[in-house]
Amino acid sequence: MNAFHLDPIRLVLLIPLISSGVLGLVRDYRWSAQLNVLVSLLTFAAALLLFVIPPAPGPFVQIDDLNIVFVVLNTFVTFTTSIFSASYIGHELETGRLTPGYLRFYHSMFQFMMFGMNLALVANNIGMMWVAIELATLTTILMVGIYRTHEALEAAWKYFILGSVGIGLALFGTILVYVAAEPHIGAGLNAMAWTELLKNAGSLDPALLNLAFVFLLLGYGTKVGLVPLHAWLPDAHAEGPTPISAVLSGLLLNVALYAVLRFKMLLAANAHTFAPGPLMITMGLVSVIFASLMLYRRRDIKRLFAYSSIEHMGIIAFAFGVGGPLANFAGLLHMTMHSLTKSAIFFSVGHVAQVKGTQKIADIRGLSVSHPALAWALVIGVTAIAGLPPSGIFMSEFLVVSSTFARAPLLAVPLVVGLLLGIGALFLKLGGVVFGEPRGSTAPDRASYVPFVTHLAIVLVAGVYLPGPIVSWFQHVAHLLG
Amino acid sequence: MHGLSFDIAHLLAGGLVLVSFLMLYQDRMFALINVFALHAVLLALSVGWQAYVQDAPQLYITAFIALVFKATLIPAALRRIVERLNIHRDIEAVGGIGLTMLAGMALVALSVVVMLRVTGTADPLAREDLAFALSIVLLGLLMMVSRRNAVGQVIGFMSLENGLVLAATGARGMPLVVEISVAFSVLIAFIVIGIFLFRIRERFDSVDVHALDRFRGERR
Numbered sequence: 097m098n099a100f101h102l103d104p105i106r107l108v109l110l111i112p113l114i115s116s117g118v119l120g121l122v123r124d125y126r127w128s129a130q131l132n133v134l135v136s137l138l139t140f141a142a143a144l145l146l147f148v149i150p151p152a153p154g155p156f157v158q159i160d161d162l163n164i165v166f167v168v169l170n171t172f173v174t175f176t177t178s179i180f181s182a183s184y185i186g187h188e189l190e191t192g193r194l195t196p197g198y199l200r201f202y203h204s205m206f207q208f209m210m211f212g213m214n215l216a217l218v219a220n221n222i223g224m225m226w227v228a229i230e231l232a233t234l235t236t237i238l239m240v241g242i243y244r245t246h247e248a249l250e251a252a253w254k255y256f257i258l259g260s261v262g263i264g265l266a267l268f269g270t271i272l273v274y275v276a277a278e279p280h281i282g283a284g285l286n287a288m289a290w291t292e293l294l295k296n297a298g299s300l301d302p303a304l305l306n307l308a309f310v311f312l313l314l315g316y317g318t319k320v321g322l323v324p325l326h327a328w329l330p331d332a333h334a335e336g337p338t339p340i341s342a343v344l345s346g347l348l349l350n351v352a353l354y355a356v357l358r359f360k361m362l363l364a365a366n367a368h369t370f371a372p373g374p375l376m377i378t379m380g381l382v383s384v385i386f387a388s389l390m391l392y393r394r395r396d397i398k399r400l401f402a403y404s405s406i407e408h409m410g411i412i413a414f415a416f417g418v419g420g421p422l423a424n425f426a427g428l429l430h431m432t433m434h435s436l437t438k439s440a441i442f443f444s445v446g447h448v449a450q451v452k453g454t455q456k457i458a459d460i461r462g463l464s465v466s467h468p469a470l471a472w473a474l475v476i477g478v479t480a481i482a483g484l485p486p487s488g489i490f491m492s493e494f495l496v497v498s499s500t501f502a503r504a505p506l507l508a509v510p511l512v513v514g515l516l517l518g519i520g521a522l523f524l525k526l527g528g529v530v531f532g533e534p535r536g537s538t539a540p541d542r543a544s545y546v547p548f549v550t551h552l553a554i555v556l557v558a559g560v561y562l563p564g565p566i567v568s569w570f571q572h573v574a575h576l577l578g
Numbered sequence: 579m580h581g582l583s584f585d586i587a588h589l590l591a592g593g594l595v596l597v598s599f600l601m602l603y604q605d606r607m608f609a610l611i612n613v614f615a616l617h618a619v620l621l622a623l624s625v626g627w628q629a630y631v632q633d634a635p636q637l638y639i640t641a642f643i644a645l646v647f648k649a650t651l652i653p654a655a656l657r658r659i660v661e662r663l664n665i666h667r668d669i670e671a672v673g674g675i676g677l678t679m680l681a682g683m684a685l686v687a688l689s690v691v692v693m694l695r696v697t698g699t700a701d702p703l704a705r706e707d708l709a710f711a712l713s714i715v716l717l718g719l720l721m722m723v724s725r726r727n728a729v730g731q732v733i734g735f736m737s738l739e740n741g742l743v744l745a746a747t748g749a750r751g752m753p754l755v756v757e758i759s760v761a762f763s764v765l766i767a768f769i770v771i772g773i774f775l776f777r778i779r780e781r782f783d784s785v786d787v788h789a790l791d792r793f794r795g796e797r798r
Contacts, residue, residue, distance in 0.1 A: 223754035226759060227754075230677075231761075234765065253772065258767060261722065263716075267746075268742055271663070271708075271746050272708070275704055278752075283752070284751055285753045287752075303698070436787070
């Protein structure tokens with residue numbers, strides 16, 4: 097392979113890494129915001145190239161049918177978030193919440209986080225994946241604390257401590273997988289490579305793999321925000337800049353879930369391990385019900401949608417826990433739809449919080465009078481995330497519930513109760529925000545609706561009609577997941 | 579197999595567990611930091627021994643990092659922080675020392691039972707190392723939940739991480755150990771700098787409902 101030959105994987109990794117360095121040097125924030133959009137677009141294009149030129153798996157990186165879905169989704173949402181971020185940060189600069197120096201840091205870290213996430217997705221090595229997820233987490237911690245208010249620092253600290261414990265447990269699980277693999281594959285890098293691990297999965301020690309999976313589920317589950325381990329998530333979402341909330345909810349949770357799925361595949365390939373499904377189902381169900389109940393007591397609008405993210409990650413973990421082609425398909429679809437919808441909601445919430453100057457739900461009233469466009473954006477977004485019919489979320493939730501009915505009808509009951517509770521809470525909160533007596537600032541917004549409309553259009557179209565190639569692709573991946 | 583090298587590895591790993599217990603009941607900041615430095619020195623010795631036994635020279639780097647970074651630089655930085663923030667007073671331990679020690683013993687018993695049963699087929703050195711390492715990890719977690727002070731929590735986290743490094747070096751020929759230990763050092767450096775810059779003293783939870791409300795940003 098000569099030096100000029102750049103395969104798309106390298107582009108997906110190198111573009112964010114290099115631009116992270118460059119953006120740290122650009123002084124004018126308008127330029128750096130534009131540049132941020134441009135490089136995110138380039139990364140997205142490189143990710144699409146992966147379909148055209150499928151690269152062969154190397155010792156460190158690989159692209160297979162599973163992670164290509166994640167990479168494309170990741171780079172796409174990054175691209176739209178960078179457009180939103182460009183329209184968001186000017187206001188932060190005017191109100192003095194961020195200084196130009198911090199903005200440089202912000203853009204640089206934004207791309208660095210993308211590098212970490214993309215690396216975690218394409219890594220063909222469980223150790224490297226671990227390091228990459230740690231990198232992505234570290235940068236988000238810095239971003240969450242970027243406003244340097246007391247609350248932001250507290251949120252960042254909490255995220256830091258819980259995230260570190262999670263990452264520590266995940267490393268222990270990773271070491272256990274290596275210990276299981278070493279006698280069969282031989283010491284060295286091969287015993288940590290996904291491709292080798294999967295090939296030899298049948299002969300690995302099942303007891304070690306079981307134990308490893310428990311640690312990995314707890315460790316990466318902390319990052320997914322599954323319930324007993326979710327405490328950092330609402331704070332981190334509420335206190336950081338809104339583009340980061342969108343990326344956190346839409347992408348970082350998915351990356352952590354991807355890690356769990358990979359290890360689940362490994363367990364599924366070994367006939368003697370326990371079924372990881374029940375563990376994931378339990379954590380998922382607890383997350384759904386707990387988060388739905390917590391939605392009723394939220395007074396902060398970003399925190400409200402953070403809990404909604406916990407709920408949806410619970411649904412996804414539940415779907416993959418149930419397993420089988422149909423439930424896996426539903427889980428994948430739900431993950432995609434949730435990423436798109438939730439980041440779209442954060443786009444509109446970000447502008448709402450900016451024009452009203454507050455995140456308190458009680459102080460945001462009557463948006464339909466003062467800012468009709470934002471109000472409708474919020475209504476459509478919430479309708480979509482709640483899973484009402486035309487949206488793609490409806491379809492994926494319907495598939496999750498119906499596949500559960502087919503396999504284990506009793507499990508579907510608490511799931512449906514959780515879903516309905518969530519819908520009720522969201523509309524209860526939405527009513528006051530959108531209708532009611534207008535309160536607070538009526539200054540016109542300078543929102544960019546392009547990212548929002550793009551995301552929601554995809555979600556709504558997907559709810560009505562999914563193109564055949566995408567369906568067959570997802571079905572294929574669902575079979576891979578076992 | 580080579581009895582002496584096995585015994586020495588055992589001795590050092592067991593020593594780490596013992597020092598973890600010592601850390602659990604320290605109620606003075608400086609004493610806690612000193613015990614942690616001892617923990618790090620033992621880790622460096624243990625990793626160095628593994629490097630010698632396994633003939634894996636790259637592990638000497640990990641041992642060196644443990645010795646310079648964790649046993650010297652970090653404790654020095656923490657001592658300065660404790661002086662600056664003026665928190666050399668007692669550390670309150672949740673549940674009292676007796677209970678914490680009992681819980682610690684239960685955790686060690688648990689990890690030994692779990693690991694020895696599960697790793698029946700693995701290489702015996704790795705097997706018992708893993709049991710010790712899991713004990714250290716769990717004791718570190720216990721320390722993190724039993725301390726309210728940010729410095730105490732960080733020390734708990736670092737002892738947890740020492741357990742992870744022990745596990746990683748015990749697994750024969752595991753690649754990326756050096757990289758992982760460097761990544762961890764960066765993480766810890768960030769935490770310590772964070773405490774220092776933002777003067778974080780207490781863990782952010784309190785039985786005071788008022789404080790809790792404000793923290794959640796949900797006061798009306």
